Amino acid sequence: MASEPEFEQAYRELVSTLEHSTLFEKKPEYKKALQVASIPERVIQFRVTWENDKGECCVNRGYRVQFNSALGPYKGGLRFHPSVNLSILKFLGFEQIFKNALTGLNMGGGKGGADFDPKGKSDNEIRKFCVAFMRELNKHIGADTDVPAGDIGVSGREIGWLFGTYRAEKNKWEGVLTGKGGTWGGSLIRPEATGYGLIYYVEHMIQYASGGKESFKGKRVAISGSGNVAQYAALKVIELGGIVVSLSDSKGALIATDEAGFTPEIVENIARLKVARKSLTDLKTDFRYVDGARPWKEVGGVDVALPCATQNEVSGDEAQALIESGAKFIAEGSNMGCTQEAINTFEAHRKEKKGESIWYGPGKAANAGGVAVSGLEMAQNSQRLKWTSEEVDEKLKGIMKACFENCLETAKEYITPAEGEFPSLVAGANVAGFKKVAAAMFDQGDWW
Numbered sequence: 182m183a184s185e186p187e188f189e190q191a192y193r194e195l196v197s198t199l200e201h202s203t204l205f206e207k208k209p210e211y212k213k214a215l216q217v218a219s220i221p222e223r224v225i226q227f228r229v230t231w232e233n234d235k236g237e238c239c240v241n242r243g244y245r246v247q248f249n250s251a252l253g254p255y256k257g258g259l260r261f262h263p264s265v266n267l268s269i270l271k272f273l274g275f276e277q278i279f280k281n282a283l284t285g286l287n288m289g290g291g292k293g294g295a296d297f298d299p300k301g302k303s304d305n306e307i308r309k310f311c312v313a314f315m316r317e318l319n320k321h322i323g324a325d326t327d328v329p330a331g332d333i334g335v336s337g338r339e340i341g342w343l344f345g346t347y348r349a350e351k352n353k354w355e356g357v358l359t360g361k362g363g364t365w366g367g368s369l370i371r372p373e374a375t376g377y378g379l380i381y382y383v384e385h386m387i388q389y390a391s392g393g394k395e396s397f398k399g400k401r402v403a404i405s406g407s408g409n410v411a412q413y414a415a416l417k418v419i420e421l422g423g424i425v426v427s428l429s430d431s432k433g434a435l436i437a438t439d440e441a442g443f444t445p446e447i448v449e450n451i452a453r454l455k456v457a458r459k460s461l462t463d464l465k466t467d468f469r470y471v472d473g474a475r476p477w478k479e480v481g482g483v484d485v486a487l488p489c490a491t492q493n494e495v496s497g498d499e500a501q502a503l504i505e506s507g508a509k510f511i512a513e514g515s516n517m518g519c520t521q522e523a524i525n526t527f528e529a530h531r532k533e534k535k536g537e538s539i540w541y542g543p544g545k546a547a548n549a550g551g552v553a554v555s556g557l558e559m560a561q562n563s564q565r566l567k568w569t570s571e572e573v574d575e576k577l578k579g580i581m582k583a584c585f586e587n588c589l590e591t592a593k594e595y596i597t598p599a600e601g602e603f604p605s606l607v608a609g610a611n612v613a614g615f616k617k618v619a620a621a622m623f624d625q626g627d628w629w
Contacts, residue, residue: 185268187492191275191517192219194524198608199615202595214619217628221274223247224267225321229295231313233306243314245293245321245329248274251621254325255291256281256552258332261310261339263298270294272492273332276516277552279614280545283584286556291327293318299334300458308342315346322347324355324562330555331360333408333491337372356562359555368558369570374577376413376489378550379514380421381581383485386510386542389589390603398422401442403480403508405429406490407451407461410514410548414487415448426483427476429490430461434476436469478502489514497522504530504539512542524607535601546588546610553580587613
């Protein structure tokens with residue numbers, strides 16, 4: 182078998198928590214379900230040829246991993262980034278199956294994208310690439326088959342070009358992509374959903390841990406990343422009275438140097454920079470910029486850490502540094518934001534320090550708000566209706582609350598915590614998501 186380090190990491194992370202739970206004791210037959218579910222139903226690879234502004238022929242690799250459709254149409258983002266390969270897309274698609282299950286909506290799991298790098302490309306080149314990419318992808322997707330969305334390198338603008346190409350190729354206007362524009366089938370709150378949902382999830386963690394006495398008010402919050410997830414997480418933290426002390430990008434970290442932290446104005450300026458595909462070094466600010474660093478060791482004392490950039494962005498020693506900085510809550514806005522060493526560090530601390538420990542919320546639960554609102558966008562498209570932002574936000578809050586409670590109760594049932602110890606949310610999320618998918622697959626004859 183070809184080496185697939187990211188996929189193997191995601192698989193091992195799931196398996197290790199399933200094995201440390203009582204799931205296989207109670208249902209030994211679920212080992213067969215795991216064996217079956219770890220192989221995608223279908224993998225599509227294709228070439229994408231497109232013309233650059235010089236009139237030259239360029240070629241990239243396009244992919245769609247259709248991992249599992251037991252609970253609904255394949256659902257998951259498209260990533261345009263030079264690092265994209267089958268291992269990364271299989272890891273993301275695998276995580277997506279269980280994340281989508283945790284939303285309680287009818288969505289299967291998938292992921293796709295291309296090794297195309299939008300950085301340094303003109304708008305015209307990106308548009309041409311999107312058209313060329315969708316001219317092949319359209320043959321494999323559809324509103325009841327596979328509904329892709331955006332991810333790194335694919336924003337609302339790219340979704341528009343992809344949607345227009347699908348419509349022209351198929352002669353169909355249907356809810357085949359989510360993250361669409363407001364006037365052509367998009368949902369309100371979709372851009373904000375992952376970041377907002379993350380904060381709603383962590384709010385439940387804080388309330389549970391403090392017996393309802395604490396909230397985000399006055400908490401110092403370190404955030405990494407500066408894309409869509411990080412921006413809206415930061416804005417929601419500020420709205421709830423928390424202090425955002427950092428944001429970052431692939432080149433370095435920006436650390437607040439005053440008590441007030443990041444303001445909504447600074448976050449909005451960063452959002453404008455990102456749209457122009459510029460880096461944080463172009464921001465005019467008095468804040469401290471640390472070249473080539475992630476924020477975790479630079480922020481000093483913090484209460485909450487939220488990795489919102491990309492996979493494996495919190496290492497084992499950074500996890501230790503966060504614990505030493507007094508952090509009590511860490512939750513992933515990014516997928517697989519913490520390395521296995523980091524997770525082990527957090528989980529060991531949770532067992533050792535009981536109610537005084539750091540508490541870790543895994544991405545497949547904590548960042549499920551994005552795909553949850555994608556599911557709500559699909560529902561609105563199917564009904565040919567558009568809900569108000571209040572309706573969508575209320576539904577999102579309800580989904581994140583149910584997701585947190587599901588993780589919590591499942592952890593209590595299958596990985597009984599010691600007296601005074603927080604339940605393991607990572608184990609709860611893995612068992613709850615897996616159990617639901619395995620049962621649906623069994624009912625449909627995918628394993629026996």
